[in-house]
Amino acid sequence: MIARESVNQIFQTAQIDEVVGEFVSLKKRGVNLVANCPFHDEKTPSFHVSPSKGIFKCFGCGAGGNSVNFLIQHEKVTYPEALRFLAKKYNIAIEETEDSEEYKAAQTERESLLVITSYAQKYFSGILLNNEEGRAIGLSYFKEREIGDDLIEKFQLGYSLESWDGFTKTALGNAFNTELLEKTGLTIIKEDKTYDRFRGRVMFPIHDVSGRCIGFGGRILKKSEKAAKYVNSPESEIYHKSNVLYGIHLAKKSIVKNDNFYLVEGYTDVIALHKAGIENVVASSGTSLTEGQIRLVKRFTKNITILYDGDEAGIKASLRGINLVLDEGLNVKVVPLPDGEDPDSYSSSIGSDEFVNYLKNNAEDFIRFKTLLFKKEASNDPHKLSEAISDTVESIAHVQDPITRAIYIKDTSILLEIPEDALLKKLNFFIRNKKRKTHTQQLPATQKEEVKIIDPVQSSSSSDYVQERYIVKLLLNYGNEEIRIKTHDNNTDDDTYITMNLTKYIVNEITNNSIEFENPTYSQIYNEFANSDSTLNASYFSQHQDPKISQLTADLLSTRYEISKNWKDKYDIFVPKENDNLSESVISVLNLLKFAKVKKMIKQIKDRLENVSSPEEYNPLLEVQNELITWKKELSESMRAVVIK
DSSP: OBOHHHHHHHHHHOOHHHHHHTTSOOEEETTEEEEOOTTSOOSSOOEEEETTTTEEEETTTOOEEOHHHHHHHHHOOOHHHHHHHHHHHTTOOOOBSSOOOTTTSOSSHHHHHHHHHHHHHHHHHHHHHHSHHIIIIIIHHHHHTTOOHHHHHHTTOEEEOSSTTHHHHHHHHTTOOHHHHHHHTSEEEETTEEEESOOSEEEEEEEOTTSOEEEEEEEEOSOOSSSOSEEEOOOOSSOOGGGOOBTHHHHHHHHHHHTOEEEESSHHHHHHHHHTTOOSEEEOTTSOOOHHHHHHHHTTOSEEEEEEEEOHHHHHHHHTTHHHHHHTTOEEEEEEEEETOOHHHHHHHHOHHHHHHHHHHSOEEHHHHHHHHHHHHHTTOHHHHHHHHHHHHHHHHTOSOHHHHHHHHHHHHHHHTOOHHHHHHHHHHHHHHHHHHHHHSOOOTTSOOOOOOOOSSOOOSOTHHHHHHHHHHHHHHHTTOEEEEEEEETTTTEEEEEEEEHHHHHHHHHHHTTOOOSSHHHHHHHHHHHHOSSOOOHHHHHTOSSHHHHHHHHHHHOOSOOOOTHHHHTTOOOOOOGGGGHHHHHHHHHHHHHHHHHHHHHHHHHHHHHTOOSHHHHHHHHHHHHHHHHHHHHHHHHTTOOOOO
């Protein structure tokens, strides 16, 4: 286990805006940062990050918590994994309370698979650099492509030996489990024999957005009619090809900075652009973008530039997959490369500087590019031209913004010399058809599941929960503040005021009146305040190991809207804040809680009286009931409430 001192250091060091900013494009709004929520689809930002409080909160779906909670929900990792991620990010040495065997036997299967893929990456990299076969074949291949040591280290490139079980034998010798090796896809078991999936290949580790190795792509170097040129890791608990983009962990910061990303086809294309100084690049590994991949990059930008190899037939085939990108509201540009070239070959032939200039000067809007490409192919053939027009207008129908659609229709009308009205009729046909399909067809199986946000406090019909919640909110927000309490001196019959710590006053009132919280989460927070030798603050609970408590704390500390200074400065209107009448708020909510408890106690006594026959039992209960009724009236008068009998 991770020592408490290390956990505290991680929480104190981690900056919520930096952690969330690695996965979501945040924009400044007042003292907070906002974004479209990564946990559910939305068009208007309702996801807020408060650097001063160290919390995030979505007012749309209810997700909230601290940096660790965010990683747990967003990256689907465990609590220890999230802590280790932050420790690595901030270069914090973790102290274990006991000797950890996690590297060889992780606490969960998922952790174990990640440990194995991390081990495999280091193994393949070691073979590439330190093994005779690795240097002679693998390293020579990278050097021929002018991939230097810096890029080899950056992308953690490697080599797999040609032997049948070189990796598997080494892994088993290091006490890794055969069953788990098979589940990662690195080892194949057939007829009681074990052998390596990757043999005699240069290895490209595939990472998730947070930089963890989750799979591999391997390229064979020898000519073979039987063996596939590329072999990828199979689907596993940690690797889902449709939700992964090669190079995303290295690209995300540059994507946010440039508000754009380049999409290429293969691993070496990504490396080629990095060599040219372009880091906002990812690869789809030879497939059209899936919904999961689109939503992955959509967190960072809405602008995509696709690099097409100089193959007109290949370009036409890949254009069909762009409609899905338009459906997600992304702005698409394309850069066609010269015939016979790909990003790797072309950047090598003209040099990095010229390649960067080429990308800047040759980026075209996707719809315009598609229109001109199809027009050129159709030439004077009316049937082909009709098909081209229909195909182009169908893509325009997938554009989400109606104004942008109107602009595209106008431009297409001019380029194709077709009346705008005719194009609009076709556009409306596609839009109606698209809406009809949306309503009648089931969602595709590949659609990303929304994160299920667990309500830290289950809903209840009990009104006591409302008062309990507000008391906890007061403790979290103002627990260290002083309040003025009015007391009455019976000797002099005068009212006086004393100053008292808010937490101490609430604890005294609840203890003296023998009140117990009914909701377990509220009760746990209150009890920690009550039993602490020193006054706790909100950050203690926002960093709590119990996710229910940290999420509830984020909820109670968050306010979606702030009072504008204009009310006072511009309009001379004073708008009171919650803490302007803190003493009254505390007394009021405590009285309401007492009132609710007394009503419940009176009902319980009344129910017991109906089932009591002997005077010995009846009279004491009646006396207690009368005392409670008197107390109820006193509370009612103090609240200036009307008692309904």
